[in-house]
Amino acid sequence: MNIRTVLAWAAAIALTAALAMTYTAGYAQKQRVASIANVKGTVSVKQSGQKDWAPAAVRMELKEGDELKTDAGSTAIIRMDDGTMVKVGPLATMKMDKLDKTGAASKTNIDMGSGKTWSRVNKLNEQSDFSIKTPTAVAGVRGTFFSSEVAQTSDSTFDVFEGAVAVSSSANPDQAVMVGARQRSTVAPNQNPSAPSAIPANEYDAGRSGFSEEEFAAATYDLQISVSPQVVEPGKNATVNVQLFRNSSPFKGEVNVKLNLSGSATFVSNGSPEISATTDSNGALSLEITSTSTETVTVSAQLTIKVKK
Structure with missing residues (x-):
């Protein structure tokens, strides 16, 4: 599966965070x-x-x-x-x-x-x-x-x-x-x-910016994209699946996503390698694509999430 995710936070800040959590069931103490x-x-x-x-x-x-x-x-x-x-x-x-x-x-x-x-x-x-x-x-x-x-x-x-x-x-x-x-x-x-003593003002600002609000917000979200089947055959369709996560759980809400396809692949709905679409209320989206040649399609995405500071 080829996955390439490019995200943007409000002012084009890259969101490149992910979290996959697993738990061991059946025990009082969980790993x-x-x-x-x-x-x-x-x-x-x-x-x-x-x-x-x-x-x-x-x-x-x-x-x-x-x-x-x-x-x-x-x-x-x-x-x-x-x-x-x-x-x-x-x-x-x-x-x-x-x-x-x-x-x-x-x-x-x-x-x-x-x-x-x-x-x-x-x-x-x-x-x-x-x-x-x-x-x-x-x-x-x-x-x-x-x-x-x-x-x-x-x-x-x-x-x-x-x-x-x-x-x-x-x-x-x-x-x-x-x-x-x-x-x-x-x-x-x-x-x-x-x-305890006061942090000098210039050191406070520099220290706080070491892990900024924007960087924290960016790391909160993860946009996962997959193409199935991985190789698109001429005249046949494949499906692009998009899922937005927030702190490892599916994002609850609709988000506008801009998608771009590599090579000669295009979206079936508009015949273009680019599309702007909105996820469902669970942050999920599925779109059909096609191609004029046999190729492995890579998808890039851009979205904007407004985060209250």
């Missing part, structure tokens, strides 16, 4: 799975229990114990099943330390070895928690937007852009400080967290 929503540059993944690293790719699943690393100038966005997202910056290493769910309680813990992450955590219930662990500190939240950075000295710095984060030292986890919006705390090795 949760995260997914890589976006990859830029060179990003590698090592599965739990394996020795070798493999190139990361969009829609690749991450399970408990899996590790991820980024090269210089490279980033990745990881999406959890509740819509929480973590952007991993360049030259970073991390491990999915805990991903489980028992009843309504979900536990997510990410172990950061180096580099910087930005976490946009959806509001969690009282039984659930999300935490970032570094070599010197632990940051726990239930719904917020913050960054965490591990310096070469192993100092860990937490900048909070929205909500609040409880920061504690790995050496003294019972002594936590609450870091509020527009505040920062740093934890040096074997030291308690510094008292």
Whole structure:
């Protein structure tokens, strides 16, 4: 199956996120799975229990114990099943330390070895928690937007852009400080967290833009397109199927999509390689195509989704 997806968010921002979640039925504790929503540059993944690293790719699943690393100038966005997202910056290493769910309680813990992450955590219930662990500190939240950075000295710095984060030292986890919006705390090795202080205005803007509203919105959506049969024969029809997802579930609503076909293929309804069509109320769309020659047809798509900031 050939799939090529090109998306645009309002001002032509690429939407290249995906999430495929699976659950193990019949157990009180469920094996949760995260997914890589976006990859830029060179990003590698090592599965739990394996020795070798493999190139990361969009829609690749991450399970408990899996590790991820980024090269210089490279980033990745990881999406959890509740819509929480973590952007991993360049030259970073991390491990999915805990991903489980028992009843309504979900536990997510990410172990950061180096580099910087930005976490946009959806509001969690009282039984659930999300935490970032570094070599010197632990940051726990239930719904917020913050960054965490591990310096070469192993100092860990937490900048909070929205909500609040409880920061504690790995050496003294019972002594936590609450870091509020527009505040920062740093934890040096074997030291308690510094008292929260205001993030300088220029650093606040630069830090927040590390995982922008537009980038977050883009990673929320995934447009999947397939052509069946894969090879179109002259005079015969094939079907282009389009499905828009939001946080791994079919999007509820109608969306206008512009589709373009490769080669000599055209849409049956208008005889053109281009068409503008509207999905049904579940974000799905099917269109017939044909071709004058035997070819493998590739489809590109563009859509606009208006997201409230």
